[in-house]
Amino acid sequence: MTSTTPTGTLILLRHGESTWNSKNLFTGWVDVPLSDKGVAEATHAGELLAERNLLPDVVHTSVLRRAISTANLALDKADRHWIPVRRHWRLNERHYGDLQGKDKKQTLETYGEEQFMLWRRSYDTPPPPISADNEYSQAGDPRYAELGDAAPQTECLADVVARLEPYLNGPIKDDLAAGKTVLVAAHGNSLRAVVKLLDNVSDEAIAALNIPTGIPLVYQVDVAGPTLKPLNPGGEYLDPQAAAEAVKAVANQGR
Numbered sequence: 001m002t003s004t005t006p007t008g009t010l011i012l013l014r015h016g017e018s019t020w021n022s023k024n025l026f027t028g029w030v031d032v033p034l035s036d037k038g039v040a041e042a043t044h045a046g047e048l049l050a051e052r053n054l055l056p057d058v059v060h061t062s063v064l065r066r067a068i069s070t071a072n073l074a075l076d077k078a079d080r081h082w083i084p085v086r087r088h089w090r091l092n093e094r095h096y097g098d099l100q101g102k103d104k105k106q107t108l109e110t111y112g113e114e115q116f117m118l119w120r121r122s123y124d125t126p127p128p129p130i131s132a133d134n135e136y137s138q139a140g141d142p143r144y145a146e147l148g149d150a151a152p153q154t155e156c157l158a159d160v161v162a163r164l165e166p167y168l169n170g171p172i173k174d175d176l177a178a179g180k181t182v183l184v185a186a187h188g189n190s191l192r193a194v195v196k197l198l199d200n201v202s203d204e205a206i207a208a209l210n211i212p213t214g215i216p217l218v219y220q221v222d223v224a225g226p227t228l229k230p231l232n233p234g235g236e237y238l239d240p241q242a243a244a245e246a247v248k249a250v251a252n253q254g255r
């Protein structure tokens with residue numbers, strides 16, 4: 001008797017370049033729009049999906065407009081603008097605490113390489129928390145009202161993994177298990193958290209893993225167990241050459 005593993009197709013898409021990516025500012029939960037280049041990247045992502053006939057049945061996004069706009073542009077290009085949408089703050093970018101709105105190069109110069117990289121890429125050192133009167137705080141933002149005092153004031157990647165895991169192995173896995181092709185439009189660090197969970201990347205190795213803007217990363221996943229398991233570890237970028245170049249640029253931000 002042959003047994004087949006129930007599998008699903010999970011497409012991860014980091015938003016196209018934002019206006020603050022182009023200005024080299026720490027962004028986190030600040031709700032900035034796409035740049036013109038980001039709009040073009042998001043549209044191109046839709047072309048790549050259509051070319052490969054990878055047509056999502058449902059899309060999950062964060063509650064930040066750079067991810068929402070990216071999903072809309074890509075899906076429109078792929079003629080899938082009509083599919084159901086689910087949004088959740090658990091897919092948001094890492095909250096960057098008091099660094100939100102600060103220039104990456106200036107931060108590197110002020111605090112030095114070691115502190116800069118600890119805040120930016122260490123697994124468990126969060127930046128200092130943001131205060132409620134900071135102009136880039138999310139205090140009072142109605143989209144986070146349900147969180148109350150639990151709303152983060154800063155996060156390290158470990159915090160993002162912890163808040164994202166129940167969503168990945170909950171609503172996203174449920175859609176995959178129902179046979180749907182799932183698009184997740186999210187952010188550099190929330191997708192690093194997804195990749196860490198899927199590929200079981202160590203706390204040390206995840207520091208060197210960067211996600212490029214606007215290039216779909218496709219995983220085939222086993223949906224049978226309690227947690228998603230990739231059948232193609234590391235996934236497949238639909239434009240591997242562009243992805244490799246863009247990954248280097250993300251790694252070098254601030255320099």
Ligand SMILES: O=C(O)[C@@H](CO)OP(=O)(O)O
Nearest residue numbers: 025026027028093120188
């Ligand atoms: O500023 C941010 O929110 C993120 C993503 O753009 O930056 P970094 O890659 O430095 O973590």
